[in-house]
Amino acid sequence: MKVSFEGISKKYKGKWALKDFSSNLEYGIYGLLGENGAGKTTLINIFVGILKSDQGRVLINGRDVEKIGIDFLSHIGYLPQYPQFYKEFTVLEFLKYMSVLKGIPKEQGEKRAKELLSMVNLSEAKDMKVGALSGGMRQRVGIAQAMLNDPDILILDEPTAGLDPQERIRFRNLITKFSQNRIVLLATHIVSDIEHVANQVILLKNGELLKQGAPQKLTDEIKGKVWSITVTDDSLEEMLHLKISSMMRDDQGIHLRVIADEKPADHAVHVKPNLEDVFLYYSSEGEKW
């Protein structure tokens, strides 16, 4: 399975939401990383067929999805941003309903729904009303519905938004579990969501593709550009103009993690870059800090 985006562009009210976006995806987890408004949801909406692109096309194994027609939908599983689902439905009822919508035969749909509930650890909650679920449970129902048709491509739009840390980890593990032999496109603005699970990271900014590559490759590219500086409360003010990716206070003072092409201070020392640094490095490029 190969998904190709070829020169996808979309303009809203004269502003580019997505500009000439091209990329190829094969099996694995793809972290679509960008700030809010970077064009992640626009790209996903064009991919799943909700939005019409102004230019460009999406190909599946070399075939234009517009020519594949409605059958294309059987290849995808989609979890939208902030889904509420139907409060009055029970969890199992909702999954059965989604099976009907996806054209899955009755027995097969029920069997699959129960299997997935077990996989997302919600078997006990199958008779609970959707309205009574916690945010994390609801997102697990969301991923279960996306997986009902055993899709080749799983598309998750900000799936961890609003989840507590424990649920976030649980959800991340689920994504890894479901990523075998399929393409997972995971849009997020939270670097930690994809840092340890993504095979490839796609960095978007203002609708444009900034970078695409394996996390290791991306971090290697900014090697030597991430610094650690220890300052005191008194000298902190002088450092605030730098691109600081994190701050940590301990007995020795305040440790700043700084991104800079040149050594930002005499006592600055190199540290190993992480994906957050990569995101910050590229997303704030050209911006005054």
Place this chain on the structure above:
Amino acid sequence: MVRLFFFEFRKHFMKKSLVIAIICFSLLNIAKIYSEYHEKSLLSSSANPEWQELYWNEIYEQFKGVMTDKKIETLMSIYKPLEQQTADKTASTETNNPNTYTGNLYNDHLFFKWNFVDPMEYAYMYKQYANDVVKTANENVSFFESLGNDYEYKKNKIILNRFQGRSIDSFSYTEMFQYYIHYDFSAFLVILICLYALMSVFVTEKETEMNVLLLTTKAGGQKTIFAKLFSASVFVIAISFWFGLIDFIAFASFFGSLEALFSPIYAIENFANTALDINLGEYALLSLVVKTIGFLIVSYLFLFISLFFKNALLPFIINMFFMFGFIYFQEAYMGSEQIIFKVINPFSLVVHRDLFGGTEFVNLFGFPILSYTAAILLGVIWGGIFLLAIFIFQRKNTIYRIGVKKRVDKVV
């Protein structure tokens, strides 16, 4: 498709709040019918308990059924003396007079006048009235034929055919049907329930942001719209029939009679000029069907308006505005000569006495169409327009489903 329909029905119409509303409104309806009975019935146990007993246990048995000369003579032999004795208002007003039926002469007079003499007189005289109508229509037919006025000729021909041979041969207790066919409160309740229930049909998908997810499924587009409309229609029909059933059973049980079930519709005085030639039982069924068509049309309008909103409150208010607008226009043109304004209003199918009570025509390309036929035809056209509009406007969301020729520009 059947399963999709079931889930749509479950999603929108099997909600606790809606079930509670239906139960409460049903009870309210029964209470209202009960109060109608006590307020309006001549034989209600609270207003005239002695009348009720006298009517059902003694007098009605003597006069019900085919009106014969003997029955009329017997009735007159009771009524005439009462009329004379009470004519100059000097009769005794005591209420425990043992030589009377009800304890009081005036009461006796009114009892027989209202319950037997007036209705029997109306029934007896109706044949003559219908003959007069036929005679006039016949004259008109000849007159307009000579003038070459084809429209009026056809119109009078229809009147002639409809009224020919009409008579009310039997006397029966019609009070229950009299009030049953003039009862509109349940229609108002049905409209309110439909309004409440239908607001969620399209709006829910936006409120829950499921509209986006639906579009990424095979059946989430036009099939879902179809299932929504079908389930909404089934719901409206079910609610209409449910309240229709409650009305009928409650009226029959409170008034304690279905005596006039097989009497002709024109046995009810307000329907003396009706173009219908069916019995009251058939009219009850026809009335329910026409009312249901009216509810469906109004419901499709509610659904269409709700398409443009992301939450239920505003369309609820706008639809209320439309509903009261329809009611206002119906009231304004009730009994009016401007028949087109009556038939064009979809609400005229919901409260349709004015359509069925008389014989009125609409000129359709030179053909006289009975007003109720025109109203039903126009209603069906309205319904078709609203359904088409729903598909056209909701299609924005569903172009992708049709074959991915084009994609939508905007997620609604």
